[in-house]
Structure formats: C-alpha cells, structure tokens
Amino acid sequence: MYEILEKPANKPFEFYAAYYPPIYAGFKATTIDELIEGIKKVDGFSIFYHVFHPLFSSHVVPEDMSNDFATWIRDELGDRLLAQKVSDIEGKEPRTVENVREDLIKILSEARISRTANKPFYFITCKPVVYNTERVAKSLAEFIDIIASISIRSIAYHFIFRRIIGYEDKNDFSKWIEDNYGLTELSKKLSSLDPQTYTDEEMLREDLLKIFEQEMLLK
Amino acid sequence: MIERYAEIIGENELDSIFKIAEKLKGLSILHVNSTPAGGGVAEILSKLVPLMKELGINTDWKIIRGDPEFFKVTKSFHNSLQNGLGELSQGAFEIYRKWQEINGNELDLDYDVVFIHDPQPAGLITFRKKGKWIWRCHIDISNPYQPVWNFLRGYIQKYDSVIVSSAVFARDDLKNPQFIIPPSIDPLSIKNRDIPEITVKRILHKFDLDPDRPIITQVSRFDRAKDPLGVIRAYKLVKKHADVQLAYVGSPAADDPEGEIVYRETVQAAGDDKDIKLLMLPPNSDLEINAFQRGSIVVMQKSIKEGFGLTVSEALWKKKAVIGGNTGGIPLQIIHGVNGYLVNTPEEAAHYALYLIRQKDIREKLGRAGREHVRRNFLITRELRDYLMVATLTLGA
Numbered sequence: 001m002y003e004i005l006e007k008p009a010n011k012p013f014e015f016y017a018a019y020y021p022p023i024y025a026g027f028k029a030t031t032i033d034e035l036i037e038g039i040k041k042v043d044g045f046s047i048f049y050h051v052f053h054p055l056f057s058s059h060v061v062p063e064d065m066s067n068d069f070a071t072w073i074r075d076e077l078g079d080r081l082l083a084q085k086v087s088d089i090e091g092k093e094p095r096t097v098e099n100v101r102e103d104l105i106k107i108l109s110e111a112r113i114s115r116t117a118n119k120p121f122y123f124i125t126c127k128p129v130v131y132n133t134e135r136v137a138k139s140l141a142e143f144i145d146i147i148a149s150i151s152i153r154s155i156a157y158h159f160i161f162r163r164i165i166g167y168e169d170k171n172d173f174s175k176w177i178e179d180n181y182g183l184t185e186l187s188k189k190l191s192s193l194d195p196q197t198y199t200d201e202e203m204l205r206e207d208l209l210k211i212f213e214q215e216m217l218l219k
Numbered sequence: 220m221i222e223r224y225a226e227i228i229g230e231n232e233l234d235s236i237f238k239i240a241e242k243l244k245g246l247s248i249l250h251v252n253s254t255p256a257g258g259g260v261a262e263i264l265s266k267l268v269p270l271m272k273e274l275g276i277n278t279d280w281k282i283i284r285g286d287p288e289f290f291k292v293t294k295s296f297h298n299s300l301q302n303g304l305g306e307l308s309q310g311a312f313e314i315y316r317k318w319q320e321i322n323g324n325e326l327d328l329d330y331d332v333v334f335i336h337d338p339q340p341a342g343l344i345t346f347r348k349k350g351k352w353i354w355r356c357h358i359d360i361s362n363p364y365q366p367v368w369n370f371l372r373g374y375i376q377k378y379d380s381v382i383v384s385s386a387v388f389a390r391d392d393l394k395n396p397q398f399i400i401p402p403s404i405d406p407l408s409i410k411n412r413d414i415p416e417i418t419v420k421r422i423l424h425k426f427d428l429d430p431d432r433p434i435i436t437q438v439s440r441f442d443r444a445k446d447p448l449g450v451i452r453a454y455k456l457v458k459k460h461a462d463v464q465l466a467y468v469g470s471p472a473a474d475d476p477e478g479e480i481v482y483r484e485t486v487q488a489a490g491d492d493k494d495i496k497l498l499m500l501p502p503n504s505d506l507e508i509n510a511f512q513r514g515s516i517v518v519m520q521k522s523i524k525e526g527f528g529l530t531v532s533e534a535l536w537k538k539k540a541v542i543g544g545n546t547g548g549i550p551l552q553i554i555h556g557v558n559g560y561l562v563n564t565p566e567e568a569a570h571y572a573l574y575l576i577r578q579k580d581i582r583e584k585l586g587r588a589g590r591e592h593v594r595r596n597f598l599i600t601r602e603l604r605d606y607l608m609v610a611t612l613t614l615g616a
Contacts (some may be wrong), residue, residue, distance in 0.1 A: 017235065021608045024389035024397040122386035124399065129608045131238035151231035 005141040005216060009180040013137040013172075015059055015146060017154035018128040018161060020045075025123035032077070032113045035069070038123045041103050043185060046125035047097040047104075051089070052160055053126070055201050063199040069104065070122070078173040082107075091196025093174075100196075101159060120190035128161065144212050147173075152201040155208070160195045167169070173208075186215040221273050224600050227406055236600060238454045239607045240274035247277040248610060253293065253339035255282050256502035256514050257470055258440065259402060259529045260357050261604070266405045270603050279330070283322040293339040294370070294477055295335035295467045299364035300338065301444060303525045312370055319343055335378075345379045354498055357402065358526040359386050359547045380613045382525045384548050398604035398609050401551055403602035404532045404593070411536055414513065422510035426496055427499050428464055433576050436466045436515040438508055438533070439443045439484040441499070444524040446544065449565040451488045453521065454495065456569035461576050464494040468511050504598040512537050516582070517572045521562065524547055532597040533590030535559070540582050542571050554596065557590035 025042050029035040039047070050068040065087045074083035089103050108190040133154055137143035147155065156194040158172035168175065189211045198204045225233045250268060250530055254261050264280050271278035285293070292314045295306045323346030333352045335341055342516045344352055360368065360383070372392065373383060381397045383389050389397045406413055429433055435454055439445040447467055454465040467485065471478055482499060489495040500507055512518055518534035518541045525547030532552050534541045541559035543549040553559040560571040575582050 019235065019239070019604065021605060021609060021612065022386070022399040024383070024386055024399060026391060030393075122389065124386060127612050129239060129242075129611055131235065131242075133234070133238065151235060153231075153235065209233075 005144075006139055006182075007140055007152070007181070009176070010141070011145075011180060013143055013176050013178075015133045015135045015137070015150055015154045016130050016157055017131045017133050017151050018157040020049060020126035020128050021139055021151060022049065022124045022126050025125045028120040028122045030117045031115070032073075032108055032111055032119045035072075035121055036105055036108050039069075039101060039108070041215060042123050043125055044097040045127065046103075046123055046131070047101050048161065049124055049126045051091065051097075051100055051104075052156075053195060055156060055160075055195065055198050055204065066197050066199050072117070072121045076119050076121070077113060077115050079111070079115075082111050082113070082132070089196060090194060091164065091218055092194035093163060094169050094173065095164070097164055100164075119129060120176040128157075130157065140216065142215070144175075144209070144216070147205065149210055152205060155205060156195075156201075159190075159193075159204075159208070164195075183215070186211070189215060221270055223368050223403065223407055223449075224598075226598050227594065228467075232600060236604045236607070237274065237447065238357055239611065240271075241538060242277060242611045243276050243607060243614075245330075246279075246331040246610075246614070248279070248332045248334070249328065250278070250280045250334045250336065251283060251326070251328075251343065252336035253281075253283050253285070253290075254439060257553070259527065261502075262410075262529075263599070264336070265401055266408065266467065266599050267603060267606065270599070271606075274607075281326050283318070283326070285318045285322075285339075285345070289318040292429060296338050296367050298444075299367045299478075300371075300377045301359050301363075303362045303364050305364045305366065313592060315342060315370075320347065329435075332614065334606070338371055341371055341374045341568070344374050347377075351379045351610075352377075353380045353382060353609060353613055354380045355385060358386065359379035359388050359524060360390060364365055365605050379591070380609060383610060385551055389545075396613075398605075398612075400602065400605040400609065401548060401597060402527050402529055404529055404536060405599040406536060406594075408505060410509050411508070411533055414509055414583050419435045419510045419514045422507050423514045426466070426498060426507075428466060433461060433463045433516040434466055434511075434514055435463055435517050435572055436468060436470045436511045436518040438511065438530045439520065439522070439528075441467075441469045441478045441485055443477075443481055446521050446523045446565075447481060447485040448488050449523070449568070450523050451485065451495065452565035453519070453568035453572060455492075456566065457572050457576070458492075458494070460573055461500050463516075463576065464496070466496045466511050466515070467553055468498050468500060468504075468508060470504065506534075507547060509537075512539060515539060517542060519572070520549060521545065521565070521568050522546055522549065528552070531559075532593045535586075535597075536593045538583075538586030538590050541589065542568050542575075552592070554588075554592065558585050558592050562594055 005069050039085045070083045095101035110147050163171045176189045178187040252260050268280045292311045313512050319342030331350045336355045382400050384401050386399050423430045437450050512534045518539045520528045520531045520543045522544040527548030531541050531543050543553045545561040555561045562568045
C-alpha cells in the first residue's frame with residue numbers, strides 16, 4: 001500500500017473551499033404545520049443550510065441536535081422525541097437535499113403537535129462563495145496531508161456540499177480516489193460516512209483521516 | 220496589519236479572506252454613515268475600511284452632514300423603528316428628504332459597491348448613478364412604528380441587497396435579498412487588546428473607583444434603550460448584599476441629541492451614592508473602556524432594546540461573564556448559563572450579578588467560554604469576509 005501513496009495521480013486534486021452567507025428566505029414558522037409548509041417551499045440551499053451547515057456553528061455548548069430544525073423543535077416546541085428523530089435524519093450518499101426534504105416532511109407530517117412555538121423558526125437560505133485554496137494534491141500522500149491541515153471549509157465543500165446539493169452523485173474525495181487509483185474499498189468507506197450527524201467540524205476531519213489510516217497505512 | 224490576526228483566527232481563516240478579496244480586486248467600495256465617532260457603526264468602520272484597503276480594494280468612507288434638526292429627526296426614526304412607538308416631529312419627512320438631497324448633491328457616490336449604514340443616509344439611494352447599493356441595517360427593525368418604516372421602505376426597496384444583524388430583524392415585506400451578518404469587535408484594537416493590570420488599576424483610580432472592591436460596569440450611551448435606570452436599580456439591589464461599585468460608562472454621539480436628557484435622568488436616579496460613577500467619556504476613550512471592562516467583576520448590557528450590543532462581545536473577549544438584556548442581538552452573544560446570563564428585569568440582573576460576585580469559579584468558567592464564543596463568531600475578520608462575500612454576491616461576481 002505504501003507505494004501507491006507516492007504514485008502520481010493522473011489528474012491532481014485541486015482543493016476549493018466555500019463559505020455560505022445566510023440570506024433570510026422570507027418566511028418563518030411558529031407551528032409544525034408552518035414548518036412543513038416552509039420546508040416544502042424553500043430551495044435546496046436552505047435545506048443544506050439548516051441541516052448540514054450547523055457543522056460550522058462552532059458552539060461552545062456541546063450540541064446534541066445535529067440540525068436547526070431539531071434544535072428548534074426541542075427548544076421552542078418542547079418535543080424532545082420528535083427533535084431526536086429529526087436530528088438523526090440520514091444524509092449519507094447518494095442522498096441529496098431533496099431526499100432529506102422528503103424525509104423531513106414525512107417525519108414531521110406524522111407528528112401530531114398543535115403547540116405554538118415560543119420563538120419562530122426563521123427560514124434561511126444561502127449562496128455559496130467558492131474560492132480556490134491553491135492547494136493541490138498530486139499524490140495520495142499529498143492528498144492525506146492536505147486533508148489533515150486544510151480549512152474544514154474545503155473538506156465540507158468537496159465532501160458534503162457538492163454531493164448533497166446534487167451537483168455530483170458521489171463526494172469529490174471518493175470520486176478522485178476511485179478515478180485515479182481504483183481504490184474502491186477506500187472510496188466506499190469514505191462514502192459511507194454520514195456528515196449530517198456531525199456537529200463538531202474537527203471530528204469529521206478526524207474520522208476521515210481514520211479511514212485513510214485504516215485503509216492505507218495499517219493494511 | 221491583517222497578518223497580525225493569524226495568531227488569533229488561524230492561517231486558514233486568514234487565507235480565506237485574501238482569496239475572497241481577490242474577487243473584488245480593481246473595484247471601488249464606499250461606506251456611508253452619519254457619524255465619524257461614537258457608537259458601534261463608526262467603530263466598526265474605522266477598522267473595516269483600512270482592512271479592506273489593505274486587501275487591495277479601493278475603499279472609502281464618507282459621513283453625511285446635517286443640522287441638529289436633521290439629527291433630531293433621525294434619532295426619532297431610530298427610536299420609532301426600534302421601539303415601535305411614534306415620536307415624529309412635524310415636517311420630519313421633509314427635513315429628512317432635504318438633507319438627503321444636500322448630501323446626495325455634495326458627496327461623490329460613484330462607486331462599484333456602496334454600503335449605506337443605517338437609516339440616516341438611506342435616502343441617498345435616490346442619487347445613485349452607478350454601482351450596486353447595499354443597505355446595512357445595524358438596528359432592530361422587526362417591530363417598527365409603521366409610518367416611519369413605510370417611509371423608509373420606499374428607499375430600502377431600491378437597494379440591491381440588505382444586511383441585517385440577525386434573522387430576528389429580517390423583514391417579510393422586503394423583496395431584496397436580506398443577508399444576515401452580525402457585527403464584530405477588533406481584538407487588536409486599543410479597546411480590546413490585552414493591557415497590563417497596572418494600567419487597569421491606574422485608570423480605575425483616575426475615575427475614583429477602588430480596584431480592590433467589586434465593580435459592575437455597563438458601557439453604553441445614555442439612551443433609554445440601554446436602560447440606565449434599570450442598571451441603577453439592579454446595582455442598588457446588589458448593594459444591599461455586597462459592597463459593590465457601579466461604573467456606567469457612556470459617551471456623547473453627534474447624532475444623538477437625546478443623550479443629555481437621559482444622562483440627567485440617570486444622575487437623578489443615582490442620587491448621592493458615591494459608589495456610582497456616571498461617566499461621559501469622549502469618543503476616543505478606548506483604553507479607558509478596556510480598563511473598565513477588565514477591572515470589573517461583572518459587565519452588564521441591560522438593554523431593553525438593542526441592535527446588537529457589541530459591548531457584550533467586548534466584555535466576553537476579556538473573559539468576563541456578562542449579564543445582558545434578552546433582546547436584539549444579545550442572545551446571539553450570550554448563551555444563558557454558558558458564558559453569561561440573559562435577563563428581562565433589573566431584579567434578574569441583580570440576582571445574577573450577586574451570584575457571579577459570590578462564585579469565582581463560575582465567573583472564570585463562563586469567562587473562558589465567552590472568549591472562545593467571540594473568537595469563533597464575533598471578530599472583525601469574520602465580518603470583513605462577510606462584507607466581501609455580500610459585495611461579491613450582489614455584484615454577481
């Protein structure tokens with residue numbers, strides 16, 4: 001395995017990164033029904049923002065709810081069980097924001113809560129601002145080193161955003177590894193990581209690196 | 220200068236700012252507001268504009284002018300937008316329009332991107348000749364006095380984008396994109412950087428405060444929205460149990476003619492208590508404010524209405540537990556029980572102040588969490604990047 005680490009890739013991997021400035025979507029919800037209506041109405045970027053962006057929230061509080069909908073249901077509607085269900089919604093490959101939207105609507109529609117929230121849920125959407133980090137991996141060894149040190153914004157862009165928004169059916173890392181090195185097992189393991197359940201950005205990086213370690217260094 | 224932030228925010232964060240700024244190279248940006256000093260907006264611009272220039276963006280900052288009558292009108296706009304109550308003098312809209320026209324004719328507004336800050340210069344949009352215009356609203360407009368909002372909305376709708384400090388302030392009756400950008404503090408400024416303990420003590424002594432006895436401080440204008448009378452009441456409740464001192468540190472602002480009246484009301488409420496210091500410091504008293512915040516056992520921002528309340532982040536950055544009013548942008552900065560306490564009444568403020576005075580460990584734990592919360596979310600480098608991104612997206616670049 002060690003030889004392959006230094007083998008030059010056919011196509012080097014260029015690392016981009018993105019920030020997602022939040023934009024008010026123009027409506028809010030104070031009940032579950034209004035929340036469902038909002039989820040039906042908003043664009044895919046809004047689903048991404050509320051479900052996956054909390055990875056970057058950088059809270060000083062240990063966060064046991066992995067997305068904004070779940071946090072609101074727990075804190076403002078006071079339904080912990082429903083909040084847990086919404087928090088644990090599946091976001092791994094090959095799912096997109098549209099699958100997540102469908103699941104959310106299904107779970108919320110089955111809930112029977114007539115309560116009105118203490119504070120409204122403000123629907124927010126976003127537009128990505130993408131930039132080239134100018135870091136390029138010409139081999140797997142360089143690739144792993146860059147993953148270990150690059151901005152988490154770059155990891156999220158390639159590993160989460162482009163796939164979940166529907167630009168690609170697979171995350172950029174798995175795709176590059178498969179296309180350049182034919183390492184399907186490593187590619188699959190990366191794909192099996194569900195980014196939706198992470199609320200600590202560095203934990204996501206750590207788990208990605210663990211997969212590289214297990215598949216490339218320990219075998 | 221900008222490289223100096225790397226040790227606080229990390230190389231990756233700093234690199235993102237340089238990379239995003241490249242998208243705006245060769246373009247011109249103008250910021251316009253109503254005062255060169257005093258208040259949060261002038262303070263942010265005094266840092267943000269040089270940083271934008273350093274990134275290679277041609278950036279200018281211009282101030283509109285007006286007479287006392289105009290600023291009385293804009294103050295009444297400010298109040299009625301924030302508290303929902305009408306306080307309009309006769310002919311207010313005409314006076315506002317007159318000064319927009321004067322400034323619109325006097326100022327060169329031909330830039331690629333123009334950021335107009337707050338309602339005072341919002342009407343300048345009528346004089347746009349080119350470029351993309353962005354209205355940056357620093358105050359709470361979620362529950363405005365409708366006649367004033369309807370008047371201003373006529374101008375705001377003409378902007379390409381709007382920026383509000385929190386989603387809570389966003390409006391359902393605007394069609395423009397409303398970006399959500401909280402303001403920020405500069406950790407390297409005289410107001411926020413580390414200073415020696417002896418400097419803190421020297422300044423406290425200068426203002427006749429005893430550094431060896433607990434001090435509660437609130438730094439804000441003498442403005443009813445900041446509830447100076449509530450602060451006095453909270454202090455008096457604490458005083459029944461502990462030998463505390465109160466420093467209410469205000470500063471005059473050119474666009475706030477009401478400040479003097481509220482100051483006099485506060486003096487009256489303070490009575491003859493020698494441990495209450497009501498200070499009206501000149502706008503450049505940053506070192507003094509730094510010392511007051513660092514020298515305090517508890518910092519308050521007991522606003523009943525607030526745009527954002529940057530003094531909260533200033534104090535959190537200095538590892539102080541903060542007691543803040545549960546309003547505006549304060550709940551974004553204070554996580555109740557984690558880095559401070561959110562309160563609705565002087566009695567609650569007094570309760571938590573006393574608790575913090577008695578619990579050193581809790582104070583320190585909350586203080587550490589507060590600094591990290593600010594480091595990650597409320598530093599000027601984050602706001603700088605946000606402005607660059609809003610300009611980029613508004614330009615469609």
